[in-house]
Amino acid sequence: MPILAADKELSVYENMAARFDVAAAKLGLDEGLQKVLRSPNKEITLYIPVAMDNGKLEVFVGYRVQHSIVRGPAKGGIRFAPDVTLDEVRALASWMTWKCAVVNLPFGGAKGGVICDPQKLSRRELEAITRRYTAELLDFLGPERDVPAPDLGTNEQVMAWVMDTYSMHVRHTTTAVVTGKPLDLGGSRGRREATGRGCLIVTDRALQKLGRRRDEQRVIIQGFGNVGSVAAKLLHESGYKIVGVADIHGGIYNPKGIDVPRLLDHVLENGKLAGFPGCDRVAPQEILTRDCDILIPAAIENQLTSHNADRIKAKVIIEAANGPTTALADDILAEKKVFVVPDILANAGGVTVSYFEWVQDRQGYFWSEAMVNERLEEMMVASFDDVCGYAERHAVSPRIAAYMLAIDRVAFALKLRGLYA
Numbered sequence: 001m002p003i004l005a006a007d008k009e010l011s012v013y014e015n016m017a018a019r020f021d022v023a024a025a026k027l028g029l030d031e032g033l034q035k036v037l038r039s040p041n042k043e044i045t046l047y048i049p050v051a052m053d054n055g056k057l058e059v060f061v062g063y064r065v066q067h068s069i070v071r072g073p074a075k076g077g078i079r080f081a082p083d084v085t086l087d088e089v090r091a092l093a094s095w096m097t098w099k100c101a102v103v104n105l106p107f108g109g110a111k112g113g114v115i116c117d118p119q120k121l122s123r124r125e126l127e128a129i130t131r132r133y134t135a136e137l138l139d140f141l142g143p144e145r146d147v148p149a150p151d152l153g154t155n156e157q158v159m160a161w162v163m164d165t166y167s168m169h170v171r172h173t174t175t176a177v178v179t180g181k182p183l184d185l186g187g188s189r190g191r192r193e194a195t196g197r198g199c200l201i202v203t204d205r206a207l208q209k210l211g212r213r214r215d216e217q218r219v220i221i222q223g224f225g226n227v228g229s230v231a232a233k234l235l236h237e238s239g240y241k242i243v244g245v246a247d248i249h250g251g252i253y254n255p256k257g258i259d260v261p262r263l264l265d266h267v268l269e270n271g272k273l274a275g276f277p278g279c280d281r282v283a284p285q286e287i288l289t290r291d292c293d294i295l296i297p298a299a300i301e302n303q304l305t306s307h308n309a310d311r312i313k314a315k316v317i318i319e320a321a322n323g324p325t326t327a328l329a330d331d332i333l334a335e336k337k338v339f340v341v342p343d344i345l346a347n348a349g350g351v352t353v354s355y356f357e358w359v360q361d362r363q364g365y366f367w368s369e370a371m372v373n374e375r376l377e378e379m380m381v382a383s384f385d386d387v388c389g390y391a392e393r394h395a396v397s398p399r400i401a402a403y404m405l406a407i408d409r410v411a412f413a414l415k416l417r418g419l420y421a
Helices: 012-027 031-038 086-102 123-136 156-170 194-210 226-237 260-270 327-335 349-363 369-394 398-417
Strands: 042-051 057-068 074-081 109-115 146-150 218-222 241-247 250-253 280-282 294-297 316-318 339-341
Touching: 012 031, 012 086, 012 327, 012 398, 031 398, 042 086, 042 123, 057 074, 057 086, 057 123, 074 086, 074 123, 074 156, 074 349, 086 109, 086 349, 086 369, 086 398, 109 123, 109 146, 123 156, 146 156, 146 349, 194 226, 194 294, 194 316, 194 339, 194 349, 194 369, 218 226, 226 241, 226 260, 241 260, 339 398, 349 369, 369 398
Parallel strands: 074 109, 074 146, 218 241, 218 294, 294 316, 316 339
Antiparallel strands: 042 057, 057 109, 241 250, 250 280
């Protein structure tokens, strides 16, 4: 792998591009095709005026990047966070293209974001931002164009506002314009748990491949939001021993195992991990280097870097977050023979069930949760096996294999379609 410059290590776009370049070279793609596949289809910057509750006018900056529509409508979340950047949104849109292709969904990739702190905004202010953001993007959204979903700082309610705003403008209810909606507005059963459940599925599959048993695995999870908490619950119920978890406020660690149901009750009551008894307190970053067999980074980007990768004790990493490992850290983990299930495979359970929701909305027929989970497992297992097969045939890491598989599928579709000029 080409060395990524140290000053570029924490750029999420540069990390994505570094992996893309390696995979494209392994596939033997010509230079022109590489340029097309790396370049986004559209990048839109929005300026969103909002009348705040205090009577003042504020202008929020928003983005929507559509990276690819070669294999189908663009698909990707909308995040509300104070540190959203175009570079980040551009990288996440690219990852969505490769993620959808890895699990063979008929979608391209997109991502959106608004620079704001949802914790400091009232419900009315959040609704105003969401509706104006959606209205400005009306010409680009739609079930056959671009289908948003929740992401960091957004939720079912925000998606309901997106759906309603779009529907009011097109003059008919269009539930398939967005996924991650409330059940009563066309959401899918099993959607909230989908990313965490997908992590369980690929963790099980990784252990089968490595010849290990569930009940012998000590697990640490960094991030205890929707994905991390669901993963902890499902892994615990499946026989894994959760020994450490962390949220933005801090972490807890107990080598004998954590009582996960009790912990979930504690977090529901207190809103954070702090104060849970019987565990050592550790910093969110420190939890990554504590002793364990399986590490699940489920927080934000750039958590495993060249500065801490050499201290990682886990033998298996399941990337529940997007971009938690930098390209420079990849090389260190490879030297340590750590088996990494990459983000574009490990956390694809969410977009897979989003696809199921889109299909159900378009059919007007909704599945049972058992059917959703059964089909999710079928697709995740097949995708895991496809990636491992690619890795073995080409003698590359699972991450590069996932990129190769995804790029190959998108490139093949692009060649079949040709270039319109």
